[in-house]
Amino acid sequence: MVGSNRIPKFILISVHDYNLPSFLLSSGYFTGKRKAESEVLSKYPNSGVVLRPGFIYGKRRVDGFEIPLDLIGEPVERILRATENFTKPLSSLPASDLLLAPPVSVDTVALAVINAISDDDFFGIFTIEQIKEAAEKVGV
Template sequence: MSTMSTMASTAMRVAHATSTAAPTAGTKACRQVGAALRSPAQRPFAAPRVARLTVRASSADFSESSESTPIEVVESVQPVESAPMPPAKIVVLGGNGFVGSEVCKEALQQGMTVVSINRSGPPSINEPWVDRVDWVNADVFDESSWSYTLPGAAAVISCIGGFATTAADMERICGDATIAGVGAAVAAGVPRFVFVSVHDYNIPDFLKDQSGYFSGKKRAEDAVLLQFPEGGAVLRPGFIYGSRLVPQLGVTVPLNLVGEPVQKILSLADQSPLGALAEALKPLPASDVLLAPPVSVESVAATALKCISDPSMVGVIDIEAIQTA
């Protein structure tokens, strides 16, 4: 046999032995890296990840040197862009009133979608925000006429209130209307309900019950807190000041000219002789009619909206909490 034939035959035997031999340590490591990169469990696509793996393999089959050579494998996974969250939707009961209008305006400024339920449509003011509210002319007692607005709502805010000539009508406006709203919100699965009520003045109960105003508000409070134990908030402001439109007269009453100075005086009472006088008068019936600090309509609206986003804002929210929210 010639020398060339002998060398060729030897090379073929070596190649065959190498291909059929047990995998070396380096070969096993490379296979493990490949398996790890192919495994779906190792490729989470929810967030960007850069995996940097270093494998050191050494085999006498590769080199006569005992030094290992690092192999660097880099895998880059691009993040999947998620769609932006839609703006929160709120349904305001009585959104064209003094407080309700401010709630609607502030909610729009915060990027929310606003639906107002009231019988008389939008307020009689010429401001740009009015056209951005979905005004639904409906009676809150006729649930079928407005309940279609509730699915998908983050919260219902009731600003219903007013005055009437009889105690029964006052009970209906200040109590039953909001209670009807609570029932509709529960049926639609709305997670939160905010009710703008009134400060619990230390007026004798028999006087409160005679008017229907306070007793109606109290019944509505009880319904909110009972039906929404983890998502219900009751705001109890005192005198609310701001620029109040009187549609029947077509004039705006600047209540801030009275409320703002009184609020400042009472806020400084603790630092003056008035503080001691106020403390002495507190036990007297109806004393907090004069001593309860007024709050701005802007503060009431901002607090009502904060109750939607802040899980800790549940239960009764008193005057001090409204001022500091």
């Protein structure tokens, strides 16, 4: 039963909008993501969680081979964090987040999910920065 006491919380990992123009956000991919978000938040108004990370990095296995996405994601995240004072003015440009949205480690997303599960006041939509803040609160 959706929204009943049997399932007290629903957490959806969605996608950052990348500051894309509305005509691109109306594509099937983003439209589907936003419809799923709306359903979660309507069925779980006080406990539904939508995480909107950008590029998620970590180690990934494909056909028995490990792809070290962290070798790309971690340095890019550090560079963007170090240069954010210079790049902030560019964030108002359409699609600027394709280059400027910081990647998020899979561990950070997992810690944010743990926070969402354990904190009854944690619900709604969470941006990249809010995901990172939520992960820090877990303090593993």
